[in-house]
Each structure stands twice: as structure tokens, then as C-alpha cells.
Amino acid sequence: MSNPLADMEKPDVIFCIGTNMTECHPVAATRLKRALARGARMIVADPRRIGLADIADIHLPIRVGSDVSLLLAMAHVIAREGLVDQAFIDERTAHGEDFLKHVERYTPEWASEICECDPDDIERAAIMYGGADRGAIYYTVGITEHICGVDNVQSLCNLALMTGNLGREGTGVNPMRGQNNIQGAGDSGALPNNYPGFQSVTVPAHQEKFERAYGRRIDLETGMTKVTALDLCGDGIHAMIIDGENTLVTDPDRHHCEHALKSLECLVVIDLFMTETAKVADVVLPATAWAETDGVCTNTERRVQRLRAAVPPPGDARPDWWIVSQLAQRMGWEGFEFGSAKEVFNELCSLSPTYAGLDWDRIEDGEYQWPVPHEGHPGTPRLHEERFENGRGIFKMLAYRDPEEVISDEYPIWLTTGRRLAQYHTRTQTGRAGGIDYLLPEETLEVHPDDVARLGLEDGGWAEMSNPRGRVQVKVHATNKSPRGTVFASFAFEDVPVNVLTGGGYDPVTQTAALKACPVALKPVASPAALAGDGGSGAPALGQL
Amino acid sequence: MTMKRNGTPSANGTGVGLTMTLDGEKVAFTRGETVYEVAERHRSEIPTLCYDPRLESFGGCRLCVVEVEGARNPVASCTTEAQPGMRVRTRTAALETQRRILMEMVASENRDLDVDPMHGYASQEMAELLDRYDARTGRFRGATSGTSRPDDDNPFIGRDYENCISCYRCVRVCAEQEGDYAISIMNRGFHTQITTEFGGLLKDSACTFCGQCIQTCPTGALGDLKALANKDVPGETEKTRTICTYCGVGCSVDVMTRGDRIVGILPAMDGPANEGALCVKGQFAFDFVGHPDRLDTPYVRDEKDGPLRPSTWDEALDFAAGRLRKVVEGHGRRSVYGIASGRAPHEAAYMMQRFIRAGLGTNHIDNCSRA
Numbered sequence: 001m002s003n004p005l006a007d008m009e010k011p012d013v014i015f016c017i018g019t020n021m022t023e024c025h026p027v028a029a030t031r032l033k034r035a036l037a038r039g040a041r042m043i044v045a046d047p048r049r050i051g052l053a054d055i056a057d058i059h060l061p062i063r064v065g066s067d068v069s070l071l072l073a074m075a076h077v078i079a080r081e082g083l084v085d086q087a088f089i090d091e092r093t094a095h096g097e098d099f100l101k102h103v104e105r106y107t108p109e110w111a112s113e114i115c116e117c118d119p120d121d122i123e124r125a126a127i128m129y130g131g132a133d134r135g136a137i138y139y140t141v142g143i144t145e146h147i148c149g150v151d152n153v154q155s156l157c158n159l160a161l162m163t164g165n166l167g168r169e170g171t172g173v174n175p176m177r178g179q180n181n182i183q184g185a186g187d188s189g190a191l192p193n194n195y196p197g198f199q200s201v202t203v204p205a206h207q208e209k210f211e212r213a214y215g216r217r218i219d220l221e222t223g224m225t226k227v228t229a230l231d232l233c234g235d236g237i238h239a240m241i242i243d244g245e246n247t248l249v250t251d252p253d254r255h256h257c258e259h260a261l262k263s264l265e266c267l268v269v270i271d272l273f274m275t276e277t278a279k280v281a282d283v284v285l286p287a288t289a290w291a292e293t294d295g296v297c298t299n300t301e302r303r304v305q306r307l308r309a310a311v312p313p314p315g316d317a318r319p320d321w322w323i324v325s326q327l328a329q330r331m332g333w334e335g336f337e338f339g340s341a342k343e344v345f346n347e348l349c350s351l352s353p354t355y356a357g358l359d360w361d362r363i364e365d366g367e368y369q370w371p372v373p374h375e376g377h378p379g380t381p382r383l384h385e386e387r388f389e390n391g392r393g394i395f396k397m398l399a400y401r402d403p404e405e406v407i408s409d410e411y412p413i414w415l416t417t418g419r420r421l422a423q424y425h426t427r428t429q430t431g432r433a434g435g436i437d438y439l440l441p442e443e444t445l446e447v448h449p450d451d452v453a454r455l456g457l458e459d460g461g462w463a464e465m466s467n468p469r470g471r472v473q474v475k476v477h478a479t480n481k482s483p484r485g486t487v488f489a490s491f492a493f494e495d496v497p498v499n500v501l502t503g504g505g506y507d508p509v510t511q512t513a514a515l516k517a518c519p520v521a522l523k524p525v526a527s528p529a530a531l532a533g534d535g536g537s538g539a540p541a542l543g544q545l
Numbered sequence: 546m547t548m549k550r551n552g553t554p555s556a557n558g559t560g561v562g563l564t565m566t567l568d569g570e571k572v573a574f575t576r577g578e579t580v581y582e583v584a585e586r587h588r589s590e591i592p593t594l595c596y597d598p599r600l601e602s603f604g605g606c607r608l609c610v611v612e613v614e615g616a617r618n619p620v621a622s623c624t625t626e627a628q629p630g631m632r633v634r635t636r637t638a639a640l641e642t643q644r645r646i647l648m649e650m651v652a653s654e655n656r657d658l659d660v661d662p663m664h665g666y667a668s669q670e671m672a673e674l675l676d677r678y679d680a681r682t683g684r685f686r687g688a689t690s691g692t693s694r695p696d697d698d699n700p701f702i703g704r705d706y707e708n709c710i711s712c713y714r715c716v717r718v719c720a721e722q723e724g725d726y727a728i729s730i731m732n733r734g735f736h737t738q739i740t741t742e743f744g745g746l747l748k749d750s751a752c753t754f755c756g757q758c759i760q761t762c763p764t765g766a767l768g769d770l771k772a773l774a775n776k777d778v779p780g781e782t783e784k785t786r787t788i789c790t791y792c793g794v795g796c797s798v799d800v801m802t803r804g805d806r807i808v809g810i811l812p813a814m815d816g817p818a819n820e821g822a823l824c825v826k827g828q829f830a831f832d833f834v835g836h837p838d839r840l841d842t843p844y845v846r847d848e849k850d851g852p853l854r855p856s857t858w859d860e861a862l863d864f865a866a867g868r869l870r871k872v873v874e875g876h877g878r879r880s881v882y883g884i885a886s887g888r889a890p891h892e893a894a895y896m897m898q899r900f901i902r903a904g905l906g907t908n909h910i911d912n913c914s915r916a
Contacts, residue, residue, distance in 0.1 A: 022753075025793070026825075027823065027824055027827070029724075030724055033723070034721075034724065036724070037721075037724065176792075176794075178793055179792065179888050179914075180789065180790050180791060180793060180795065180888060181886075181888060181891065182793060182887030182912065182914050184887075184890070184891045185886065185887045185891075185894040188892075188898065189895060189898040189899075190885030190894040190898045190910050190911065190912040191910065191911060193908070195898075195902075201908045214899070214902060214903035216902075216903050216906050217906060218902045218906050218908065219906060219907050219908055223909040223910060223911070224882070224909055224911075225915060226882075226913070227915055229909065229911070236879075236880060237880055238875070238880040239868070239869055239872040239881045240881070240883070240884065243884065243885050243886040243889060243893055243897055244889045245888075247913075265868065265872050266869055266871075268868075268869070273839065274838070274840060274853075278840075279853070281846070282846045282864075282865075283846070283861055283864055283865040284840065284843065284844040284845075284853060285843050286839070286840035286841055286842060286843060287840075287889070290790035290834065291831070292834065295890025295891060295892050296890055296892065297795065297891065298795075298891070299793055299794060299795025299818055300795065301795075301818065303817060303818060305788045305795055305797070305817075305818075306787070306788070307787050307890050308785050309785070310785035310787065310807065311800075311806065311807055311835070312805050313841075314835070314839045314840075314841040315842055316841055316842045317840065318858070320889045320896070321893050321895070324893070324896040324900050325896055325900075327866060327869075328896075328899075330863055330865070330866035331870065331904055336903075338896075344892040345892055347895075348892075366788075366817050421753060421824070422754075422826070424791050424792075424830070428833070429830065429833040430830045430833070431833075432832070433830035433831065433833050434832055435699075435701055435771065436826075436829070439748070439825065511915055513915060
């Protein structure tokens with residue numbers, strides 16, 4: 001996030017797009033609700049009538065994957081209505097004039113043909129955001145998990161740049177990160193293009209710095225992304241070490257993924273449980289869990305916080321860092337003799353410009369938000385206050401692109417996927433927490449009642465979704481939450497493996513998978529219980545996972 | 546840090562230099578502060594039952610009344626703004642008598658005066674005040690109020706309203722903090738009842754089971770059923786401050802343990818990201834940690850189509866290193882790939898990239914953020 005969580009109570013106008021925050025980041029959403037109670041107004045762009053949409057002033061039910069068209073049209077209206085912050089554009093941005101010219105052609109009427117929203121609503125939303133003194137944008141993977149994920153994010157940046165909604169309280173472009181330490185994994189250098197602290201691997205000075213630190217010359221070229229690596233399993237990539245990820249279930253195109261992992265000569269999995277992914281590994285190494293591990297995590301507002309062990313781990317489980325450092329030593333490599341999480345973290349700080357002012361002891365109270373460039377620096381709750389990191393905020397001239405796969409006569413329904421409040425990811429944790437199944441015992445497919453009737457489905461009955469990658473059977477839930485023509489399911493439940501179906505391409509820049517827009521056919525089927533003659537669906541027995 | 550959103554002392558200079566007299570002592574305050582807040586800063590220990598620093602002042606329990614010079618009757622300090630020159634007494638004999646009577650009356654409403662601390666964060670507040678005012682006299686024995694809801698079979702929130710004193714903290718936290726408005730107040734006086742719309746189960750209401758109502762309840766009328774299931778686990782309860790394991794918001798929690806076992810979660814009121822708030826997962830979904838399915842030993846697969854079998858660390862690490870070395874020898878150092886976790890701490894991700902970079906000299910490392 002460009003701005004701190006506390007700023008979420010400060011905007012005049014909130015623009016949420018591609019974020020089901022009340023379910024995925026519930027505590028952050030409470031801050032938005034308090035802003036609304038204080039009089040802030042909110043625009044929510046999301047294909048589904050999610051919880052946030054119910055409390056929004058304007059809900060834009062856009063077609064999945066059409067975000068760029070909506071955002072271009074909003075920029076058009078903001079420019080046409082004279083709501084641009086010309087001083088900000090002049091002083092702090094580049095290519096502003098070109099951008100304002102670029103959006104002249106993208107009218108709300110043009111966008112409405114693509115995003116299927118009322119042009120008047122697009123107009124109203126643009127004027128609301130453009131007219132705000134403090135306008136703040138929040139988004140999640142509903143924006144990034146598309147083939148145009150980068151375009152989507154840059155479209156949001158364009159809006160913030162043209163209205164001067166950056167670097168001030170209650171403004172910003174704020175991605176809500178999905179996992180407790182997904183920010184920290186990037187900060188720590190687990191990226192193919194960056195050393196720790198986002199130092200590009202293609203810069204020779206960085207290469208030299210890490211050669212000195214690690215005693216080994218490291219390639220000057222960017223590594224593969226995980227997506228490419230999975231594509232090349234058995235053909236260039238022959239061994240993988242996977243830490244704490246149930247790749248088989250979370251990644252798109254499950255059949256492809258399973259084939260990839262099985263074609264490796266060596267797969268090492270480090271995890272808490274015998275996950276689907278661990279089951280195909282050659283070596284499975286037991287890690288300590290949350291509340292058993294001392295360490296550090298960084299949240300979505302870049303706050304660096306301490307994790308503390310409260311209980312001992314079961315049996316021989318060990319911290320992930322210990323496991324990997326031991327493996328390195330068995331490989332015969334030097335420099336991996338670490339004695340504690342503290343030593344590991346302090347080495348990271350010594351090599352990362354964003355953490356240079358931090359160490360294990362200094363983050364005791366969690367008061368620092370990075371960057372903390374030197375000791376004594378107070379941290380940076382709000383980015384871009386005086387200037388942008390690279391000098392000027394650059395407008396990007398973008399055009400709308402269709403998703404790689406679009407609906408057709410054969411596959412006429414959009415499937416979009418996501419998460420639900422009570423369960424987390426693939427239920428490896430929440431599925432084993434007592435009581436959670438009371439709130440959400442099984443997955444259902446959310447289908448608009450008109451579609452239920454049109455397709456001959458039944459509320460509570462069973463349906464089969466299919467596309468060329470596979471087929472998935474799921475119980476139907478008729479609800480106005482889904483728009484006509486679009487259905488929704490989460491990827492939480494093993495018996496509804498929606499990622500058998502997803503896999504319609506990747507963003508060309510980040511190689512983030514398009515998990516949010518997937519054409520499928522949908523037809524009624526007899527219930528699996530009737531077919532199998534047993535007790536029916538219910539939550540799968542996790543004991544066997 | 547202060548949790549207060551209403552009446553927070555402003556740091557921008559307005560009202561600096563204002564003073565009032567508190568129990569004979571001249572004290573400074575900032576404009577907008579209530580008398581209760583000023584007194585709290587000066588450790589006057591004014592009693593209260595309906596106050597939660599995160600919520601709008603309510604003035605319902607009347608325990609925080611103070612004497613203000615010039616005012617005819619005592620006033621509720623939580624709803625009275627401090628004024629320059631104000632002379633306030635917080636602990637006169639008359640006030641203390643009044644408070645004791647109030648506490649005796651409060652006690653008379655409830656079935657239980659003492660509840661297990663596992664009920665929740667604030668669950669001991671009433672019992673502590675009863676002791677402080679020596680108010681377990683039973684002088685007002687009579688009608689009790691509130692009807693418990695044992696029919697609500699949810700596994701998280703116990704609804705024992707026979708121990709409810711109608712402070713409305715639960716209703717207010719649900720509305721003001723959570724913005725969910727799932728519960729409300731029905732009827733008045735002894736018939737007052739905290740309820741959902743149409744009096745149904747929480748599951749069928751707007752309740753998200755965040756547990757905030759439990760944690761603010763001062764009597765244990767609402768109880769954390771997951772923690773209470775562990776109330777007989779032997780040992781002293783210890784608390785460890787850490788960060789929730791679920792989403793990226795980074796809420797601070799205090800993990801309650803007895804011996805080697807997690808017995809419950811308390812929200813950290815001073816957590817910078819959450820300021821006391823949690824969601825259903827952070828509050829209740831902790832017991833995967835000690836689950837019997839947890840891996841407690843390494844496993845190796847000797848042959849491609851063979852089974853995974855348990856092993857020692859020595860064997861597993863040597864086995865993995867041997868396989869990896871063979872891959873590097875056969876296909877080169879660029880044939881090994883590392884995927885770090887977005888769920889494990891920094892040290893895990895850092896060590897994974899170090900393994901790939903310092904060990905193999907490549908950048909074939911990623912994390913799970915692309916899907």
C-alpha cells in the first residue's frame with residue numbers, strides 16, 4: 001500500500017476495485033466502514049454484488065476482465081470535466097498532456113459496450129472520484145490476476161496521478177496483500193528479478209555487492225518466474241524446492257501442474273501437512289508452524305513486525321530457515337551456518353536498502369514501515385509524499401485487451417474465482433480449525449437465479465462446469481450476488497478443484513495467472529451422492545490429505 | 546498509542562496549555578478530551594463498565610460519575626468534555642457510596658458474578674469492581690434480566706444473557722468498530738435483551754463471527770467457546786504477542802498458552818494494524834497448529850513410484866542433497882528452482898533465495914504471489 005492502514009479512515013471518496021475486502025481483509029474493511037460512517041462515499045467496481053457493493057454509493061458491476069475500459073472512461077470523464085490536478089501533473093508527472101489527449105476517445109459509451117456498466121454510472125463514479133479532495137484506491141487480486149494485470153494497475157495509477165491522489169493522507173493506490181507475509185517474501189529477495197530489498201539482479205553493482213556477501217558470482221540475468229519454471233519441468237528444470245505452497249491446488253490448470261511436478265527428478269517440499277503437493281514429492285520436510293516460529297513478517301502497509309513462538313513444534317518439525325540452511329550445508333556450501341532467526345534477519349537487513357535502518361531488536365514493537373534507509377530513520381508510513389522514487393510519476397498510454405479466452409457459444413458462462421471469509425486458501429489450516437466448517441462446510445457455485453432457470457439448474461442441485469481443460473461438479477447456489485452470465489466459486493475445497501478449469505493465460509510482464517476470467521459451459525447433473533449411493537458431499541476428510 | 550477516535554487529543558496545537566483541577570491537582574488537557582480520559586491519564590482509576598476506549602462514549606453505567614464544582618449533580622465523566630478551569634473530584638465518600646450501591650444493583654441482575662477468564666478479554670471487569678467496592682452483599686436480591694440462548698449452536702460465541710448487564714458494549718462494538726450491525730437491543734428495563742434481527746441465531750444474522758462482542762463484554766455474558774473448551778487445561782495461562790497468520794493486514798494477537806498448548810487468542814488492543822480488531826479466522830482458527838495431521842518427521846521416497854516413508858533429518862537431508870547434486874551434475878546449476886512461501890517468515894524466504902543464489906549462482910527463485 002502506498003498509504004498506511006490508518007489512512008483508510010480518512011478518504012472523502014473510496015474507490016474499491018477487484019477487492020472483496022469484507023471477506024478477504026475483514027479487519028481492513030472495518031476501517032472503510034468507519035470512513036463511510038463518518039460521511040465518506042464509496043465506489044465499488046466488481047462483477048459480483050459483494051459485501052462492499054451493498055454499502056457502496058455506486059456499484060459498477062463490470063464484466064470480468066474489463067477493468068481497463070472502465071478506468072480509461074473514468075479518466076476521460078475526469079479530463080473532460082476539468083477535475084484534473086494540473087499543478088500535480090505539471091510538478092510531479094511525465095506525459096500528462098499525452099495522457100489527457102489519449103483518453104479523449106474513450107467515452108463512457110465506448111466503455112459500456114465492453115464493461116457492461118451503465119455509462120451514466122461510469123460518469124457519476126468518475127466525477128465522484130475526480131472531485132474528491134482525498135480519493136483513495138484499494139484493490140486486490142481481482143485487478144492483478146488477469147492477462148492485463150499490469151495494465152489494470154497502471155490504469156489505477158493514471159487515475160491517481162491525474163487527480164493528485166498520491167502522497168497525502170487518505171489517498172493513494174493501495175493493493176491489499178493476500179497472505180500474511182507475501183510482502184515479506186518479496187522484500188526478502190524471493191523474486192527472480194530482485195535481490196533482497198528490490199535490488200535488480202541485472203545491475204552489475206548489485207551483482208558485485210552480493211558476490212561479496214555470498215562469496216559466489218551470481219548470474220546477471222533475471223531468473224525464471226515460477227510460471228515459466230512449471231512450464232519447463234522436465235525440460236530444463238529438473239529439481240524444485242517448494243516451501244509452504246500447495247502448488248497443485250492453488251495454481252491454474254491443475255492437470256498441467258501435476259504433470260509438471262511429477263516430471264521432476266527431485267521435488268523437495270517443506271510444509272506443515274502432507275498436502276496434495278507434498279504427496280508427489282521425493283522428500284517432505286516438516287516445518288514449524290505459526291506460533292511455533294520466531295521470525296519477522298511484513299504486512300500490506302509495509303509494517304515490519306515480529307512473529308513469536310508460543311508453543312513447541314510437534315516431533316521433529318524445524319523452522320523453514322533451519323531446514324534450507326541445513327540442506328545448503330549438506331550440498332557442501334559454505335556460509336550457511338546460521339544459529340537463529342535473528343542472525344538470518346539481521347543479515348537480510350545488512351543487505352537491503354529498504355531495511356538498512358532495521359534489525360531484530362529494533363522491530364520489537366512493530367512501529368516501522370519500510371523503507372527505513374538508515375538507523376534513526378522513523379520509517380515511511382506514506383510513500384511518495386515529497387517525490388516519487390524515480391523522479392516523476394509516468395502516465396501510461398493503455399488500450400483495452402480482451403481476456404485470452406472469451407465466452408463463446410460452446411462456453412457461454414464466465415467463471416470467476418476467489419476466496420471466502422471463513423476459509424483460507426486451500427483449507428490446510430482453516431479446514432483443521434474446530435468450528436470453521438460450521439460457517440462454511442462446502443463449496444457452492446454462485447449463479448444468478450435467472451441463469452439457474454435458463455440453464456435448467458436447481459438451487460441446491462448439482463451442476464457441471466467444463467471447458468477444454470477439464471470438468472468440475474459443484475452444488476448450485478442461486479443468488480443475486482452473481483450477475484447474469486457470470487458464476488463464482490472459491491478454490492478452498494479440494495472436492496471442487498476450480499483450478500482444473502482456470503488457466504487462460506498470464507500477464508506478459510508479471511506472469512501472474514489469469515484466475516479471474518474463465519469461460520465455461522454449465523449444465524445440470526445428477527448429484528454425486530445419488531450416483532455414488534453414499535452420504536453426499538460435506539467437507540472432505542482432511543485426515544486423509 | 547491511543548485507540549480513541551472521538552475526543553483524541555489533537556497534536557496540532559489547538560487547545561495546548563489548557564488546564565483543569567483533578568482531585569486538587571492542576572492537570573493539562575487538550576480540547577476535546579473527556580474528563581474520564583484526562584482522569585485515566587492521571588491514573589485516577591475511575592470505575593466504569595460501559596466504557597471501551599475504542600467506542601463512542603455512552604454514559605450508561607453511571608459508575609464513572611464525578612463531582613464537578615458548580616454542577617448540582619454528579620456527571621458521567623465519560624460524556625463530559627474537560628473545560629478550562631474545571632474543578633473535578635473523582636473519589637469522594639459520596640461518589641464511592643453511590644458506586645458501591647450501583648455495583649450491588651448490577652450484581653443483583655446476574656446469575657453469576659464470577660466467570661472463567663477464558664470468557665474473554667474484558668470478562669473480569671465486573672468481578673474486579675465488585676471486589677473493589679465490596680459489593681457482593683446480595684442486598685438487592687430479586688429479579689434478574691436477560692434470557693440466555695443455549696439454542697444458538699454456533700461453536701464460537703456463547704450467549705449467556707442471564708449474565709448480561711445491558712452495557713451495550715457488544716452492540717456498540719458490532720456497529721461502531723465492525724460496521725456489521727448484526728445485534729441490537731430489544732425491550733427495556735428488566736426485559737432488555739441483546740438480540741439479532743427476528744431473534745434468530747447469529748449464523749442467520751449479519752454476524753461475521755469476528756468475536757469483538759466477546760472481547761468487550763465485561764461480565765462473561767458473551768464467551769469465547771473455543772477458549773472455554775480449554776478452561777480445564779492445567780497450568781497458568783501465558784500470553785505471547787505475535788501477528789495473525791492469515792491475510793496481509795497483519796493484526797497483532799496475544800496467543801494464550803498453557804504448557805505446550807494454545808488455549809485461545811486475544812486481540813491486541815495496541816496492535817498497530819488492527820487496534821484490537823480481529824476476524825473469524827484470526828480469532829478462532831488457531832487450532833490447526835496442534836492438529837494431529839501435522840508432519841512431525843521427514844519423509845523420503847526411495848524410488849519414483851514407491852511410497853513416502855518416514856526418516857530422520859540426517860537421512861532426509863542427505864537424501865535431498867544427494868538428489869539435488871545429481872540433478873546439478875546431470876543438467877547444470879540452472880536446472881534447480883526454488884519457490885518460497887508467502888506464509889512463512891522473512892527468514893524462510895531469505896534463506897531460500899540465498900540457497901539458490903549463493904549456492905547455485907542463479908536467480909531461479911520466486912514466491913507464490915503470481916497465483
